[in-house]
Amino acid sequence: MTDTTLDRPAAATGAPLLQIRDLHAWYGESHVLHGVNMEVRAGETVTLLGRNGVGKSTTLRSIVGLLRKRTGTITFRGEDMMTVPLHHTARRGIGFVPEERGIFASLSVEENLYLPPVVAEGGMPVDEIFQLFPNLKERRNSPGTKLSGGEQQMLAMARILRTGTSIMLLDEPTEGLAPVIIQRIGEVLSTLRARGMTILLVEQNFRFASKLADRFYVMEHGQITHGFPVAELPAQMDMLHDVLGV
Amino acid sequence: MIMIFGIPVQALLGQLLIGLINGSFYAILSLGLAIIFGLLRVINFAHGAQYMLGAFVGYLMLQHLGIGYWPALILVPLVVGLSGAVVERFALRRLYDLDHLYGLLFTFGLALLIEGTFRYFFGASGQPYATPAALSGGNNLGFMYLPNYRGWVVVISFIVCIAVWALIEKTKLGAYLRAATENPKLVQAFGVNVPLLLTLTYAIGAGLAGFAGVLAAPIYQVSPLMGSNLIIVVFAVVVVGGMGSIMGAIVTGYLLGLMEGLTKVFYPEASNIVIFVIMAIVLLIRPAGLFGKEA
Numbered sequence: 001m002t003d004t005t006l007d008r009p010a011a012a013t014g015a016p017l018l019q020i021r022d023l024h025a026w027y028g029e030s031h032v033l034h035g036v037n038m039e040v041r042a043g044e045t046v047t048l049l050g051r052n053g054v055g056k057s058t059t060l061r062s063i064v065g066l067l068r069k070r071t072g073t074i075t076f077r078g079e080d081m082m083t084v085p086l087h088h089t090a091r092r093g094i095g096f097v098p099e100e101r102g103i104f105a106s107l108s109v110e111e112n113l114y115l116p117p118v119v120a121e122g123g124m125p126v127d128e129i130f131q132l133f134p135n136l137k138e139r140r141n142s143p144g145t146k147l148s149g150g151e152q153q154m155l156a157m158a159r160i161l162r163t164g165t166s167i168m169l170l171d172e173p174t175e176g177l178a179p180v181i182i183q184r185i186g187e188v189l190s191t192l193r194a195r196g197m198t199i200l201l202v203e204q205n206f207r208f209a210s211k212l213a214d215r216f217y218v219m220e221h222g223q224i225t226h227g228f229p230v231a232e233l234p235a236q237m238d239m240l241h242d243v244l245g246v
Numbered sequence: 247m248i249m250i251f252g253i254p255v256q257a258l259l260g261q262l263l264i265g266l267i268n269g270s271f272y273a274i275l276s277l278g279l280a281i282i283f284g285l286l287r288v289i290n291f292a293h294g295a296q297y298m299l300g301a302f303v304g305y306l307m308l309q310h311l312g313i314g315y316w317p318a319l320i321l322v323p324l325v326v327g328l329s330g331a332v333v334e335r336f337a338l339r340r341l342y343d344l345d346h347l348y349g350l351l352f353t354f355g356l357a358l359l360i361e362g363t364f365r366y367f368f369g370a371s372g373q374p375y376a377t378p379a380a381l382s383g384g385n386n387l388g389f390m391y392l393p394n395y396r397g398w399v400v401v402i403s404f405i406v407c408i409a410v411w412a413l414i415e416k417t418k419l420g421a422y423l424r425a426a427t428e429n430p431k432l433v434q435a436f437g438v439n440v441p442l443l444l445t446l447t448y449a450i451g452a453g454l455a456g457f458a459g460v461l462a463a464p465i466y467q468v469s470p471l472m473g474s475n476l477i478i479v480v481f482a483v484v485v486v487g488g489m490g491s492i493m494g495a496i497v498t499g500y501l502l503g504l505m506e507g508l509t510k511v512f513y514p515e516a517s518n519i520v521i522f523v524i525m526a527i528v529l530l531i532r533p534a535g536l537f538g539k540e541a
Contacts, residue, residue, distance in 0.1 A: 064435050090437030102432045106424040114418070115425055116436035163437075 015078070017042045017167060017198055018063070018094075023072035025055075025062045032058045034222040035072070040167065045189070045199040047209040049244060050219035056202040057099055059219070060169045063200075064096045065089045077166075091119045095165030099172045099202075101156040103144040110140040113159045123164030132188060133158055150181035157188065167198040174205045182208055206244055218243055253511050259390045261507040267396050267465070269503020270403035271458055271476065276483040276495040277407055278454035281414070284427045284490035285447045288338060288349035294477030295357040296452045300326050300459020301468045302364060305375055315378040318460050326456025327449040334448035339441070357474070364470035372467020399461055406457065407496045410450075414492055423447065427490070482525040488538020498536060 016039035025033040033055050040046045048056050061067040063074055065086045074081040076092055084092065095116075104112055113126070113136070130137035133154045139147060147155060153173055160168055173189075174182045182205070189212050193199065203209040209216075210233060218226040220243060228236055248255040275297060282290045303322045307313035313321065333356065341348045377395045384393040414420040426433040426440050434440040459473075466472055483502050487494030502521050510517040528536060 066431055066435055086431070086434045087437055087439045087441075090435060096432075096435050098432060102429055104425040104428050106428060107421055111421045112425075115421055115433070115438075117438060119437055 016040060016075075017077060018200070019073075019075040020059075020063070021073045021075075023059070023062060023070060023074065025058055025067050025070040027058070027067070027069075032222055033062065033070070036219075036222070036224055038217050038224050038227065040198060040200050042166070042198055043196045044214045045193050045201065045212055046215045046217065047201045047203055047213035048217050048219055049203065049206060049209065049240070051244060052204065054219045055222040056219055057171050058222075060096070060171050060200070060202055063169060064094060066096075090116065090163070090165070093119060093164075093166035095119075095160035095163055095168045097153075097156045097160055097168060097170045097173065099175065101149075101152045103147065103152045103155055105143060105145040107144050108141055109136055109144055109147065109155060112144045112155055113140070113162065116159050116163045118163050120164035120166065124158075124161040126162065129158045129162060132191065148181075150177050150184070153177065153181075153185060154188070157185075161192070161197075167200060168192070170199060170201045172202055172204060174203065174208050186212065204244075206240065251512070256390050258508075258511050261511045262504060263390065263392065263396065263507075264510070265504040265507020266400055266500065267503070268506060269500040270400050271462060271499075272480055272483045272503050273407050273496045273499025274403050274454055274458040274461075275476070275480040276487060276499045277410055277492065278451035278458075279480065279484050280487070280490055280492055280495035281410070281423075281454075282448055282451035283484070284492070285423060285430075286334075286338070286342070286349070286444055287346055288341075288353065288448075289346070289481075290448075290451060291350055291354035291477070292333075292356040292360065293353075293451070293455050293480065294473030294475075295360040296326055296330065296455035296473070297459045297462070297476065298364065298470060298473035299329070299360060300456030301375070301463045301466075301472060302368075302459070302470075303456065304460040304463050305373055305468045308375065315460070315464070319457070322460045323453035323457040326459070327453030330452025331445050331449040333452075334445045338448065339444070342444075357477075361470050361474060368470055370469065370471060372469035372472075375463035375468050377464040395464055399465065403458075403461065406454070407499075410454065411492055411496060479521055482521045484535075486521075486525050486528045486535055488535025491535065491537040491539075494535060494537025 018040040020036055020038050023033050023036040024031065036055070036059055048059065050056050058067060062070045063081070065081070065084065070082070076094060079092065081089065081092070090096070104115070107115065113129070135151050136155055136158060139151065144152070144155065157168070157170070157173070173185055177185070186208060189199065193212065201209060201213065213230055215227065215229050216233070217224050218240070225243070226236070226239060250258055275293060279290055279293050282288055300322050303325050304315070304318040307318050307321065337352060338349060341352055381395040381398050384391055414423055422433065422438050422443055426438070426443055430440050462472070483498050484495055486502065487498030502524065505524065506517055506520055509520040
């Protein structure tokens, strides 16, 4: 697959940053992923599309290592991640923004922001984070869960940006949010993209995702069924219409 | 003589002081239990045995190594905390994925094992532990006589409780602990070594029990059963305060100690059960405890 849409300075070239081969995963006895193959190169924004329950979130949770009943290979920067303990995946540079946001109620906004340990140099300074998310600055002493859904989503992203992570895995960042907030999150992601951040985005909101991604994967029944760059998007609309109902 | 409700003030203040001292032990012990339960979800039945272990380690240090009270106050919590770390690392850790009942049963068995071992070697009777010279004697406060050591117990236990509270509420380590109490997997996915945090937490809880044990040695006799006599009351304190609530454990510890003291003055027959009566009432009205969050 050739990518013809790289018009950004941080061009996605060379060996993949993240490579997944024949990934199977289980929740208890339930076999959820049936041989997922995909890759993400440095600087790319890749979106994983698919209907509810096809295994998109499970894919992210398997990459992070939250789901450990899995087989296949997950390689990050050439290193096999399957045996890496959960608390080492973040240190390797995989930052996770979960679907439920995971804001801690007993921590203030500021404590939530500072919670994930810094894993590499080059993370976003807190001043800059507060410029990007002014609401968080205003409310930095409030308990984390007193924030609105949109603010919680921004906090969940902000705390990962601070750590200097090399890739950000975002699970349905727009879910349940008002259009104006979704637009704001889109602007933030565009900013991050322009800075060369590598992003793997799981989204059901196709309109939102279509404006952000360099490449798309489509998932059905625990497998990747299609993968194409954004330039092929018009040609793929019929297929997407069938698969996603968009 | 000044009387309040027909009771001499001296008797009232004397019992309140005893209540405050008992409350100090309740507070430190229930604080340790609350920390352990909050993060590990283990009801640590070995807490009384760890308290007893603290008193005995202090006693044995003095008898065999010539290590006095003051170094013991630092060394004993470290020794008991380390033993707690070993227990967590090699035994408790294996039970986290099972029903919480297994943690309770395991620590209950451990308590019996530790207490049985000490009874085998030391019998059921108590061993005396001398009050440190610097704290012997006392002061006449005018309205009552205050032994220096008892004053020290009240002050130092309060300082330790506040220090532990500050550690949890005001530091980075405490933020990890609070976050891991809510969602341990996510905190671990952020790169925090949660398994180590669990070990550390159990060690801190056990260390607090050990600290209380050394503190208690000069007041109560050092005996293998000193922990099991106390632990049931401490569990009642934790339930009244709210399982897992740090401030709840501290405040309720002191409060119930004082209530017990007052009951001894006004209706001595009920003083042994008053804490359990309060527990029953609190459970009926606020099942999550006074400071617990309603589920």
